[in-house]
Amino acid sequence: MNQKLRKTVAEQLVRTFGPGEPLILGRAPGRVNLIGEHTDYNDGFVFPMALDFEIVVAGRRRADRTVRLLAVDLREKVEFSLAEPIVFDEHFGWSNYLRGVLKLLQQSGAELPGMELAFAGDVPLGSGLSSSAALEVATAIVVQRMTGFGIERPALAKLCQRAENEFVGMNCGIMDQFISMMGEQDHALFLDCRSLEYRQIPLELGAYRIVVCHSGVKHSLVESEYNRRRQECEAGVRVLAAHFPEIKALRDARPEQLVACQNELDPVVYRRCRHVISEDARVLESIQALNHGDLVRFGQMMNESHDSLRDLYEVSCSEIDLLVELARQVPGVLGARITGGGFGGCTVNLVAEEAVDRFTERICRLYREKTGIDARIFISKAADGAQIIE
Ligand code: ADP
Numbered sequence: 001m002n003q004k005l006r007k008t009v010a011e012q013l014v015r016t017f018g019p020g021e022p023l024i025l026g027r028a029p030g031r032v033n034l035i036g037e038h039t040d041y042n043d044g045f046v047f048p049m050a051l052d053f054e055i056v057v058a059g060r061r062r063a064d065r066t067v068r069l070l071a072v073d074l075r076e077k078v079e080f081s082l083a084e085p086i087v088f089d090e091h092f093g094w095s096n097y098l099r100g101v102l103k104l105l106q107q108s109g110a111e112l113p114g115m116e117l118a119f120a121g122d123v124p125l126g127s128g129l130s131s132s133a134a135l136e137v138a139t140a141i142v143v144q145r146m147t148g149f150g151i152e153r154p155a156l157a158k159l160c161q162r163a164e165n166e167f168v169g170m171n172c173g174i175m176d177q178f179i180s181m182m183g184e185q186d187h188a189l190f191l192d193c194r195s196l197e198y199r200q201i202p203l204e205l206g207a208y209r210i211v212v213c214h215s216g217v218k219h220s221l222v223e224s225e226y227n228r229r230r231q232e233c234e235a236g237v238r239v240l241a242a243h244f245p246e247i248k249a250l251r252d253a254r255p256e257q258l259v260a261c262q263n264e265l266d267p268v269v270y271r272r273c274r275h276v277i278s279e280d281a282r283v284l285e286s287i288q289a290l291n292h293g294d295l296v297r298f299g300q301m302m303n304e305s306h307d308s309l310r311d312l313y314e315v316s317c318s319e320i321d322l323l324v325e326l327a328r329q330v331p332g333v334l335g336a337r338i339t340g341g342g343f344g345g346c347t348v349n350l351v352a353e354e355a356v357d358r359f360t361e362r363i364c365r366l367y368r369e370k371t372g373i374d375a376r377i378f379i380s381k382a383a384d385g386a387q388i389i390e
């Protein structure tokens with residue numbers, strides 16, 4: 001928990017907007033997905049954990065219908081009135097995450113007062129660690145507390161996802177908002193993206209650590225390829241469903257059913273489907289491995305996940321593959337894989353505590369030598385999900 005962040009946000013709100021009602025403070029974390037990639041929009045399984053990096057939002061009511069928003073880190077503020085419909089802001093992109101949440105709360109029946117909201121964070125932004133979901137979720141819980149609007153936490157996470165889909169215009173799955181809302185310290189969260197049933201799984205890593213490496217690159221392919229992958233998966237489901245009507249999403253398909261349809265499937269679509277179907281199975285196997293304290297097996301699943309994302313789903317890139325390759329050469333590393341949507345962003349690694357320094361030194365040095373880019377390393381325990389700070 002970042003005490004300094006809380007103090008800064010509260011102080012900056014009062015300094016910028018002057019005295020007013022007592023503040024409500026809330027925090028929500030970023031996340032890393034341990035395994036289960038590109039399964040969420042196929043109704044499948046994911047296994048993320050909340051990180052020790054967070055967005056803090058401070059808020060208070062106003063007596064009128066004016067909303068004022070302050071991005072402390074960017075030193076930018078915006079103002080609008082609730083007397084008119086909440087609209088997309090072309091200029092201050094960050095404000096749309098808050099506007100979207102406010103708009104969807106309104107649509108769900110919340111009576112919004114005028115308010116002031118200020119926020120800051122230490123989630124690296126645009127890195128695939130989901131600063132956007134943390135911002136939405138922290139905003140949502142603060143405004144919920146302010147208004148007393150009754151909504152269960154999973155439904156509030158869903159509302160935040162819709163804010164990002166419908167208002168911001170980013171077609172993400174439910175994972176990011178869900179883990180940011182529901183995370184639990186020292187646990188990772190198994191989520192069924194179809195039913196939204198979830199289980200907190202103790203993350204007993206003993207002498208091992210979760211280490212995230214940021215590649216420092218984000219290729220522009222992300223969005224177009226993401227949409228294409230979704231279409232390829234849908235195309236696969238159409239072929240499979242013609243033979244097996246019970247298949248409504250790739251989540252429902254078994255490997256032998258895919259093989260039975262191989263001749264009718266475009267080879268690319270076949271590979272995409274193979275990844276998704278095997279990835280769902282790997283999530284389940286990873287959780288079994290954790291439950292048995294078998295970290296070696298867990299690491300193997302991470303490695304297989306990466307290889308599948310690289311070769312079958314084709315969402316990796318040379319920088320990420322290099323980070324993974326370098327990681328796997330370090331003794332004490334049980335698993336290394338890409339995490340997030342792909343084409344850059346981060347890897348997640350399972351590393352022996354005693355090897356972390358060696359890992360960090362070697363990866364940073366060799367990655368820099370080969371690419372000229374500085375990798376960034378984050379080590380985090382599994383943190384709690386969103387909370388109002390009393
Ligand atoms: P990610 O969620 O992987 O970090 P996104 O592109 O989805 O990347 O979200 C990043 C966006 O979220 C930023 O461009 C910015 O608009 C907003 N954001 C996140 N954190 C902050 C922050 N601390 N201050 C201002 N804006 C932020």
Ligand code: MG
Nearest residue numbers: 130131132133
């Ligand atoms: Mg995001």
